[in-house]
Amino acid sequence: MQDLIDELGHLPGVGPKSAQRIAFHILQSDPVDVRRLVAALTEVIDKVRFCVSCGNVSAEELCRICSDARRDGTVLCVVEESKDVVAIEKTREFRGRYHVLGGAISPIEGVGPDDLRVKELVTRLASGEVTEIILATDPNLEGEATATYLARLLKPMGLRVTRLASGLPVGGDLEYADELTLGRAFEGRRLLDV
Amino acid sequence: MPAVYRDDAIVLRAQKLGEADRIVTLLTREHGRVRAVAKGVRKTMSRFGARLEPFMLIDVQLYEGRSLDTVNQVETIGAYGLTIAADYARYTAATAMLETAERLTETEREPALQQFLLLAGGLRTLSQKAHEPGLVLDAYLIRSLSVAGWAPSFTDCARCGQAGPHRAFSLAMGGSVCPSCRPPGAAAPHPETLRLLSALLTGDWPSADASEARRRREASGLVAAYLQWHVERRVRSLRWVERDGDRPSINVPANVPVNVPVKVAKIDVAAIERAQAAVAPTLDDPEPF
Ligand SMILES: [Zn+2]
Ligand SMILES: [Zn+2]
Numbered sequence: 001m002q003d004l005i006d007e008l009g010h011l012p013g014v015g016p017k018s019a020q021r022i023a024f025h026i027l028q029s030d031p032v033d034v035r036r037l038v039a040a041l042t043e044v045i046d047k048v049r050f051c052v053s054c055g056n057v058s059a060e061e062l063c064r065i066c067s068d069a070r071r072d073g074t075v076l077c078v079v080e081e082s083k084d085v086v087a088i089e090k091t092r093e094f095r096g097r098y099h100v101l102g103g104a105i106s107p108i109e110g111v112g113p114d115d116l117r118v119k120e121l122v123t124r125l126a127s128g129e130v131t132e133i134i135l136a137t138d139p140n141l142e143g144e145a146t147a148t149y150l151a152r153l154l155k156p157m158g159l160r161v162t163r164l165a166s167g168l169p170v171g172g173d174l175e176y177a178d179e180l181t182l183g184r185a186f187e188g189r190r191l192l193d194v
Numbered sequence: 195m196p197a198v199y200r201d202d203a204i205v206l207r208a209q210k211l212g213e214a215d216r217i218v219t220l221l222t223r224e225h226g227r228v229r230a231v232a233k234g235v236r237k238t239m240s241r242f243g244a245r246l247e248p249f250m251l252i253d254v255q256l257y258e259g260r261s262l263d264t265v266n267q268v269e270t271i272g273a274y275g276l277t278i279a280a281d282y283a284r285y286t287a288a289t290a291m292l293e294t295a296e297r298l299t300e301t302e303r304e305p306a307l308q309q310f311l312l313l314a315g316g317l318r319t320l321s322q323k324a325h326e327p328g329l330v331l332d333a334y335l336i337r338s339l340s341v342a343g344w345a346p347s348f349t350d351c352a353r354c355g356q357a358g359p360h361r362a363f364s365l366a367m368g369g370s371v372c373p374s375c376r377p378p379g380a381a382a383p384h385p386e387t388l389r390l391l392s393a394l395l396t397g398d399w400p401s402a403d404a405s406e407a408r409r410r411r412e413a414s415g416l417v418a419a420y421l422q423w424h425v426e427r428r429v430r431s432l433r434w435v436e437r438d439g440d441r442p443s444i445n446v447p448a449n450v451p452v453n454v455p456v457k458v459a460k461i462d463v464a465a466i467e468r469a470q471a472a473v474a475p476t477l478d479d480p481e482p483f
Contacts, residue, residue, distance in 0.1 A: 107431030144279035178243030
């Protein structure tokens with residue numbers, strides 16, 4: 001029982017108390033439900049892997065997006081996590097391909113550029129097909145710093161490097177915007193066609 | 195009713211908690227280092243916005259809790275974050291400063307006014323881009339260790355006080371040592387390196403700025419070793435700090451085209467600073483170094 005609580009406690013967002021609650025819940029559940037959970041977990045580690053090209057979660061060696069010939073191979077969108085791919089795909093705005101870094105540069109948490117899929121990104125660019133890179137790391141300071149690092153690395157390769165504009169949240173009042181958001185919104189301003 | 199208090203603070207660390215919350219570690223002016231929950235901060239509509247990101251100097255109102263406090267209101271005093279994150283060398287230097295401040299304020303809620311002022315001044319200096327980031331970092335490290343009670347000596351003998359400069363340098367004894375106090379195996383840094391360290395400690399920027407790259411490298415090695423000698427756990431962000439002239443650690447394959455015209459979307463720091471200047475600070479800015 002303690003082993004189970006310890007293991008659950010390692011999951012993101014699960015503290016010791018929640019781990020205990022989940023463990024007791026499992027103990028009191030119908031064994032059929034629990035076996036289904038176990039089967040789902042086993043399937044995840046056995047069948048789901050990471051796309052060899054972009055690093056996105058995938059059932060095949062090449063993910064659905066990388067193997068889709070209709071996607072624009074000249075534009076690459078760099079994101080931190082697979083869940084960011086899902087979020088961008090939902091917008092249906094982007095027709096290029098992705099590169100999943102596996103996180104952001106965070107020296108204080110012991111994560112440097114070598115711990116992310118940066119080498120893989122540079123290797124991918126060697127074919128010359130990609131001409132534009134969209135840096136879509138999280139709009140926080142670690143994401144900003146990661147974008148700064150990548151822009152500096154990719155600049156000498158002659159690529160068009162852009163950063164996702166992070167503007168003001170729609171539905172909010174300007175006076176409540178914080179300084180960083182307001183600053184970035186100035187930066188990402190666009191010409192109005194009237 | 196939980197107690198409410200208000201203080202100035204620097205955000206040292208922001209860790210994800212659950213779906214939308216964060217635990218922030220703050221170094222406050224009057225309450226030392228505190229950890230607090232910021233609810234809903236990761237939602238794009240959060241009223242806290244980017245005010246609770248690392249490197250930010252804020253005016254914050256907190257509800258006192260048993261182990262964790264809760265952030266209630268935040269205003270920005272110094273938005274150093276984006277200028278710092280827009281330059282990788284500055285970002286890595288600033289991160290090492292935050293981690294060191296965390297290490298040197300071992301006990302939560304124990305007031306550490308000097309450490310607070312020093313870190314605020316250091317971050318402000320970094321964001322002003324007046325000096326090479328590695329120098330600002332080393333100046334900060336030496337001074338924060340001094341404030342913590344481990345002031346190194348770079349001229350007189352650290353053990354007997356005999357007037358220097360001396361050739362030998364011993365981490366264990368606290369810096370420069372005279373020939374009679376010198377322990378076996380003491381380092382013998384270049385005299386210029388010791389002069390640089392001394393300049394960084396006292397804030398003699400004209401001398402520090404004029405120093406040679408190899409003296410800076412030797413000085414930062416000594417500072418890092420001195421820091422690790424005194425703090426128990428390793429300051430892990432130090433290994434990622436980019437020093438003067440360092441290049442990215444990733445090698446670009448030879449077959450990647452490099453002669454195509456470059457078009458890079460630059461982060462327009464000037465525009466951001468103009469936008470920030472429009473927001474008048476509510477409190478006095480900290481003294482730069
Ligand atoms: Zn893929
Ligand atoms: Zn002596």
